[in-house]
Amino acid sequence: MTDKLSPEARAEALKALAQTGWEEVQDRDAIQKTFTFGNFVQAFGFMTQSAIWAEKLNHHPEWSNVYKTVEVTLTTHDADGLSELDVRLAKKMDALAQ
Amino acid sequence: MTDKLSPEARAEALKALAQTGWEEVQDRDAIQKTFTFGNFVQAFGFMTQSAIWAEKLNHHPEWSNVYKTVEVTLTTHDADGLSELDVRLAKKMDALAQ
Numbered sequence: 001m002t003d004k005l006s007p008e009a010r011a012e013a014l015k016a017l018a019q020t021g022w023e024e025v026q027d028r029d030a031i032q033k034t035f036t037f038g039n040f041v042q043a044f045g046f047m048t049q050s051a052i053w054a055e056k057l058n059h060h061p062e063w064s065n066v067y068k069t070v071e072v073t074l075t076t077h078d079a080d081g082l083s084e085l086d087v088r089l090a091k092k093m094d095a096l097a098q
Numbered sequence: 099m100t101d102k103l104s105p106e107a108r109a110e111a112l113k114a115l116a117q118t119g120w121e122e123v124q125d126r127d128a129i130q131k132t133f134t135f136g137n138f139v140q141a142f143g144f145m146t147q148s149a150i151w152a153e154k155l156n157h158h159p160e161w162s163n164v165y166k167t168v169e170v171t172l173t174t175h176d177a178d179g180l181s182e183l184d185v186r187l188a189k190k191m192d193a194l195a196q
Binding site: 048065 | 138149159161162163
């Protein structure tokens with residue numbers, strides 16, 4: 001069981017993640033970002049690295065891929081909202097996309 | 099440039115693909131199937147194998163993944179509808195999922 005972020009921690013985390021393009025999702029306590037790469041191999045390479053990290057963290061994204069774009073949504077079902085795991089995975093994905 | 103399937107070839111291909119769970123998409127000339135696996139590693143393993151084949155065929159799926167499910171949509175943008183490439187990739191993905 002992972003705890004939902006407190007309102008203060010949530011606001012602070014979202015402020016930082018907004019700097020790199022993460023946005024709050026309408027109608028869900030979740031965050032979303034679209035990553036765009038040069039081609040499919042780069043996009044799927046990013047997904048592969050992210051998948052291994054997701055499995056290590058035991059926290060998995062909801063994501064879709066169309067050619068060179070990857071749209072990612074993060075939330076914590078166990079916590080019924082955003083948790084520290086979403087913040088960690090979001091930052092990791094930002095780092096992997098660089 | 100890839101040719102759109104003729105009405106006869108399209109009907110025949112869709113009949114065969116329906117046997118393995120591919121369905122026509124509403125409002126688009128595309129096909130769709132949801133693959134379900136035992137866990138994330140299996141689901142993403144399937145995506146990885148499919149991604150390599152997609153790149154080899156130079157024909158890429160629109161797809162999304164949530165934990166152990168992978169939802170795939172196939173269409174050929176160049177042909178503005180279904181082409182032989184979609185049929186080939188659909189059959190390949192069926193084989194990889196087994």
